[in-house]
Amino acid sequence: MPLVRVTILSDKLAKLLQGNEFRVQVEPGTYSIAELIDLIPTQVHSIKSIIDKMGEAVFIAVNGRVRYNLDEKIEVMDDIRVTVFEVGAGG
Amino acid sequence: MVYAVNGKILHVDLTSGKTWVEKYKEDLIALFVGSRGIQARLYWDLVDPGVKALSDRNVVFVGAGTFTGTPAPSSGRTTITFKSPATNMYFKASVGGDFGLKLKLNGYDLVAIHGASERPSYLYVENDHVDILPADKYWGLDVRSAHVELLRKHGHNSDTLLIGPAGENLVKYASVNCSVYNVAARGGGGAVLGYKKLKGIVVGRGERSVVLYDPKTFYSKAMKAVLNIMNDEALIATAKFGTASATMGLDRTSTLPCYNFKRSFWEHAYSNAGEYYVEAGYLVGRVGCAQCIVSCHRHTRTSKYGGVDTVGPEYETSNALGGNIGNSDTDSLIKLNDLANIYGLDTISLGGVIGWVMESYERGYLRSIQGELGVEPLWGNVEATLKLVESIAFRRGTGNLLAEGLATACAEVDPETCKWAVQSRGLEHSRVETRVARAYALAFALNPRGPDHLHTETFAEFGFSDASRKLIGRLTGSEENAGVGKDAGRPEIVMWHEDIYAVTDSVGLCAFIDTAGFAVDEVLLSELFEAATGIKTTPSELMKSGERIVTLERMIQVREGRTRKDDTLPWRILNEGITTREGRTYELTEKTLNSMLNKYFKLRGWDVEKGVPTPDKLKELKLEFTLSEAVKHLT
Amino acid sequence: MGPEGVTIDPKLCTGCHLCELICSTYHFGKSSVELSRVIVYKDEASARFTPTLCVSCPGMPCAKACPTGAIVKNESTGMPEVMVSMCSSCGECAKACPYMAVRFEASVHAYPLICDLCGGDPQCVKVCWPGALTKTVTAQERFRGAAEARAVIFEIISKYRR
Numbered sequence: 001m002p003l004v005r006v007t008i009l010s011d012k013l014a015k016l017l018q019g020n021e022f023r024v025q026v027e028p029g030t031y032s033i034a035e036l037i038d039l040i041p042t043q044v045h046s047i048k049s050i051i052d053k054m055g056e057a058v059f060i061a062v063n064g065r066v067r068y069n070l071d072e073k074i075e076v077m078d079d080i081r082v083t084v085f086e087v088g089a090g091g
Numbered sequence: 092m093v094y095a096v097n098g099k100i101l102h103v104d105l106t107s108g109k110t111w112v113e114k115y116k117e118d119l120i121a122l123f124v125g126s127r128g129i130q131a132r133l134y135w136d137l138v139d140p141g142v143k144a145l146s147d148r149n150v151v152f153v154g155a156g157t158f159t160g161t162p163a164p165s166s167g168r169t170t171i172t173f174k175s176p177a178t179n180m181y182f183k184a185s186v187g188g189d190f191g192l193k194l195k196l197n198g199y200d201l202v203a204i205h206g207a208s209e210r211p212s213y214l215y216v217e218n219d220h221v222d223i224l225p226a227d228k229y230w231g232l233d234v235r236s237a238h239v240e241l242l243r244k245h246g247h248n249s250d251t252l253l254i255g256p257a258g259e260n261l262v263k264y265a266s267v268n269c270s271v272y273n274v275a276a277r278g279g280g281g282a283v284l285g286y287k288k289l290k291g292i293v294v295g296r297g298e299r300s301v302v303l304y305d306p307k308t309f310y311s312k313a314m315k316a317v318l319n320i321m322n323d324e325a326l327i328a329t330a331k332f333g334t335a336s337a338t339m340g341l342d343r344t345s346t347l348p349c350y351n352f353k354r355s356f357w358e359h360a361y362s363n364a365g366e367y368y369v370e371a372g373y374l375v376g377r378v379g380c381a382q383c384i385v386s387c388h389r390h391t392r393t394s395k396y397g398g399v400d401t402v403g404p405e406y407e408t409s410n411a412l413g414g415n416i417g418n419s420d421t422d423s424l425i426k427l428n429d430l431a432n433i434y435g436l437d438t439i440s441l442g443g444v445i446g447w448v449m450e451s452y453e454r455g456y457l458r459s460i461q462g463e464l465g466v467e468p469l470w471g472n473v474e475a476t477l478k479l480v481e482s483i484a485f486r487r488g489t490g491n492l493l494a495e496g497l498a499t500a501c502a503e504v505d506p507e508t509c510k511w512a513v514q515s516r517g518l519e520h521s522r523v524e525t526r527v528a529r530a531y532a533l534a535f536a537l538n539p540r541g542p543d544h545l546h547t548e549t550f551a552e553f554g555f556s557d558a559s560r561k562l563i564g565r566l567t568g569s570e571e572n573a574g575v576g577k578d579a580g581r582p583e584i585v586m587w588h589e590d591i592y593a594v595t596d597s598v599g600l601c602a603f604i605d606t607a608g609f610a611v612d613e614v615l616l617s618e619l620f621e622a623a624t625g626i627k628t629t630p631s632e633l634m635k636s637g638e639r640i641v642t643l644e645r646m647i648q649v650r651e652g653r654t655r656k657d658d659t660l661p662w663r664i665l666n667e668g669i670t671t672r673e674g675r676t677y678e679l680t681e682k683t684l685n686s687m688l689n690k691y692f693k694l695r696g697w698d699v700e701k702g703v704p705t706p707d708k709l710k711e712l713k714l715e716f717t718l719s720e721a722v723k724h725l726t
Numbered sequence: 727m728g729p730e731g732v733t734i735d736p737k738l739c740t741g742c743h744l745c746e747l748i749c750s751t752y753h754f755g756k757s758s759v760e761l762s763r764v765i766v767y768k769d770e771a772s773a774r775f776t777p778t779l780c781v782s783c784p785g786m787p788c789a790k791a792c793p794t795g796a797i798v799k800n801e802s803t804g805m806p807e808v809m810v811s812m813c814s815s816c817g818e819c820a821k822a823c824p825y826m827a828v829r830f831e832a833s834v835h836a837y838p839l840i841c842d843l844c845g846g847d848p849q850c851v852k853v854c855w856p857g858a859l860t861k862t863v864t865a866q867e868r869f870r871g872a873a874e875a876r877a878v879i880f881e882i883i884s885k886y887r888r
Contacts, residue, residue, distance in 0.1 A: 057555070086328060091545070
């Protein structure tokens with residue numbers, strides 16, 4: 001069964017969620033990114049609720065590509081890597 | 092008594108082989124704050140407007156900031172000033188590393204390099220001992236190899252400022268590198284030193300101390316700055332993910348220039364992002380400029396491309412040699428960054444040139460280049476890109492023309508190609524979409540360097556953080572003005588940033604600390620300045636000194652022939668629209684730009700029609716020595 | 727006396743020198759790398775850096791090497807202390823230190839500089855955001871870190887040997 005591995009790269013988010021790494025096994029199939037995120041087991045708040053709250057400050061990358069539309073459908077056959085982070089500064 | 096600085100300038104004349112020490116007085120610091128300001132003042136006296144950049148009459152100034160060598164965090168930035176062979180005007184470059192710190196601890200605040208040597212030489216400085224030594228053994232070596240060889244000779248506690256083969260070959264965007272991987276990249280400073288046949292400077296251990304006027308107060312203010320930095324949300328992200336952590340913010344707001352400024356966002360942007368370098372395991376450590384606890388530089392490795400272990404890539408490089416040329420191969424980005432590091436090349440100009448080559452080829456120009464490279468320079472083609480870098484650094488084939496920069500190259504190939512040569516005044520445009528980010532656009536048009544960010548970067552315009560939105564609110568009257576795609580309040584935003592940047596650069600503080608993150612404000616800056624130097628000041632007086640420096644730099648360039656016509660942006664930016672991910676098209680017309688410029692000049696108290704500071708303004712700023720020049724242009 | 731002290735983690739050092747500038751200012755009121763009791767070694771070309779500082783070896787090899795008995799143990803901090811009135815500036819303590827943690831440069835300062843934990847509230851750890859210098863939790867980790875630092879220092883010294 002494919003594994004969804006979620007890494008939280010933001011200290012702020014990791015604190016809220018009480019962890020930086022989460023994982024869940026899912027049945028192979030087609031999911032929207034929002035659905036996948038909802039399946040992640042967390043202790044306190046749901047990842048989705050936090051992402052909704054922080055809005056544009058949060059970014060989600062799936063298998064090395066950032067997705068802006070959480071309704072986008074993904075085919076899950078093999079393991080997936082999800083990374084969640086906030087914007088930094090630079091120029 | 093001068094505190095916090097040595098009060099000493101080391102002059103070196105490579106033509107005569109003479110070196111001498113000039114003592115300067117405290118009032119220079121009171122008026123011009125430190126390195127950048129003092130160097131501008133010296134430039135006015137020592138570099139005539141008629142001087143050619145690649146000549147023995149150009150002078151290169153390298154200076155440590157007023158806070159360099161003190162316990163102020165992130166205050167090790169060094170300023171390098173010279174006349175640029177790319178723009179033929181005054182140019183200020185900024186760089187990190189340890190060189191400035193070591194220079195200061197050897198008893199000098201800045202070095203002024205005059206003349207030219209007949210044979211390859213390097214300068215050795217250790218306390219009172221100054222020597223011009225033969226560099227035959229090091230000429231031709233890449234920066235990393237030269238550094239290692241020189242330290243084997245002079246000891247591991249020494250440090251270097253070096254040019255690479257690109258500088259030796261007079262490439263117009265050859266860099267000056269400090270401590271190997273810290274790069275004063277832009278404007279061709281490397282070519283100026285290459286012309287002078289100066290491989291670089293080695294600075295020894297240094298036995299001096301920096302004496303503070305009020306060490307107790309300075310210490311507590313420095314600790315306050317340290318705490319502020321550790322709690323700043325932007326700096327926390329930058330520490331972990333580097334400057335390329337700005338990439339996705341720019342992608343989301345459609346300010347990420349890709350495919351030679353044809354696109355403003357990109358599906359593969361994440362392959363060029365700082366977070367991805369961490370996620371995918373490229374990052375093996377972090378590196379900091381002297382005194383900087385943010386340590387945003389990246390120590391990266393890849394086993395591909397023959398195996399690379401290097402420092403970088405920064406944001407600009409990640410986009411210039413990434414999305415700008417359609418390159419999502421992160422391993423290649425690390426390799427390209429390393430080549431630019433060791434050959435001594437500015438990655439922004441390099442990316443701008445290569446992007447132009449790829450677009451020109453796509454449009455049917457430069458057809459012969461395929462034979463030279465053995466492969467077509469199509470978008471994202473790494474092999475072609477690697478070969479182009481070599482051809483530029485060593486001036487082979489078409490690389491010889493490309494080494495001259497876009498302005499020259501496009502005119503030579505076909506003036507039509509200048510439409511997609513994204514440069515103005517001889518400098519390739521930095522990596523942000525100025526048709527959408529309008530404060531950036533105005534700052535770029537006014538920048539003495541050219542359409543570039545590392546002089547006045549209005550990062551707060553994005554409004555990514557609470558602190559940045561608050562700042563925009565303070566400067567323009569409303570936080571609603573934060574966010575790109577807007578015009579209101581841009582002159583006010585740019586003016587404040589220009590002034591604080593001048594002060595920040597001059598004390599040696601990194602501009603990310605007070606303009607990208609907000610850990611040090613004008614109040615803390617002035618408290619640190621007073622405790623360090625003993626010169627009584629207030630936040631507004633210190634900002635006034637910033638205004639003084641900016642105005643002097645303007646007068647320098649006015650004397651060199653700059654007019655309002657030069658306050659411009661590349662053809663593509665002013666003549667083509669750009670579409671955002673939401674499908675909205677932005678156009679930045681000359682009319683809009685001129686309207687912003689008019690407002691800016693009015694705010695500055697300069698002559699609006701000519702863009703020249705008025706006599707009243709110059710007197711107010713104690714810049715009387717520039718009066719006769721201003722009058723010449725205003726009558 | 728608990729496990730007070732400063733622990734080094736070379737892997738986290740970013741080479742910024744701020745610890746040195748803070749240390750010298752705190753102790754001397756003037757700012758310098760050469761007046762610091764913590765010593766930073768750097769190889770810019772390979773981006774390898776490490777600080778080193780006294781980790782209070784129980785056997786005090788520095789004191790044993792001293793011909794005039796000028797080094798004693800400070801009872802409140804547990805750190806070696808140089809009695810300058812008895813110091814002959816011979817530099818033997820610096821040579822004896824297994825962790826290259828005694829700074830001795832006679833042209834800069836007549837006496838060896840050894841970490842004194844700032845009397846019990848070490849300042850360097852307050853500024854080391856990268857975490858290369860932290861307040862010690864276990865003595866074991868402190869010695870392990872110092873040994874790692876020594877390995878990095880030896881590599882740097884041998885790489886740049888003439």
